[in-house]
Amino acid sequence: MPECPARKPSVVPYVISWSAEFAELECMLDIKWDSDGPRLGYKDEKSSDRVGRDEVLWGRMTYQPGKGMPLYDYMHPGRQYFAMRWMTCQVCGEPASRNEDGWLFLDWRKPCDPPSWPEGSVTAMPPLCELHAHVAIAECPHLRNTKFLVLRVRTPRIWGYSGAPYSLTREGWSVGERDVRYPIGDPSLRAVLGSRLYRELRNVTVVSQGIGR
Template sequence: MPLLTPYVASRSSDRGTLQSALGIGFTAKGPHLVYRDERPEDRDKHGNLWVRVEESDDPGHIQYDSLHPTRQRTCMEQLLCQICARPADRNKDGWLFIDWRRQDSPPTWPEKSLTTMPPLCTEHAHISTHQCPFLRRDEHLLLRVRKPHLHGVAGTLYTLTTTGWTTTDNGQLSPYNQPQYPGMLASLLIRQLHGVKVVDHP
């Protein structure tokens, strides 16, 4: 069986935001990160600025361990399958997710786990557990999730210096229930899994 190309996977030829595109905006709360030519679609409804991804005509190669920000966000917001971008499977026990234990997983894992991986349809959940090298290597569980709450974003954190914006942290989490970082450039949408039931098969 040929390897699947996940809809959310990035490609080596994808190009992210250039630092020269970033500017400084001012509000009553002080300076914050903006695009010099910012468009309404650059921010989500919570006000987070999102990274722009420029796709090349050169398809490059698939990066299975890297998520495409725009496609990941679309699947997470609309609960679409991360492989085919069609509606993820949902039954009386909830949406279908796969999750694995990480160093920062809560003691209640998989309950209240934070995930950047969108849900799946039944067909592709089955195939993923057999094809994905990360799932074959790490402890993982197939889950039904009644309440996959939108939790926040993660991305690159910039700090304003006398010479402009400087990157200080990559992979910074910014929960919706906490004040936003003025220098956050979001690249991943995060859900927290509540009402979790471990299942044996899709």
């Protein structure tokens, strides 16, 4: 896949947030009880507020794509989850590219990556269709001056989540950090307000490598 000089974005990615979209107020959080004790919930909770086999409480955000200014540094929790869960393109929201070598991903080395990288990389960036992989390489500001790989991934298994971990106090829920990763099955997920779904890239084939400009 050829490299292109970086240019002004011609398309706003499906997964990002817009300035007119707002997260649910923290005062809407509640203490829910089950046989295992307290867990984080919403006062007006619906079944759609929880995701995965761990039933992680997912961060609510209003849905107004195209309203206001695009916030390229922030992914919309709902759209990120949809794209990663159903393997749709992070740019257009349509089905991502898949062939005999697997799904199409872009990846770059991160501090938490294993020595086997890109094999075993854990990512919150959903896959892409072929058209928008080219667009991302040419236009994405995060790829400028970053060494990246174009990958095909046969087994992009769901790894876990990231979000804000809450602690239960006498006054109710209290939050410290805002973006902590947890693997599937971690008991701490009972008190996490999720914002990103992660997949682990297994059975990886490197298609090409490059550096944004």
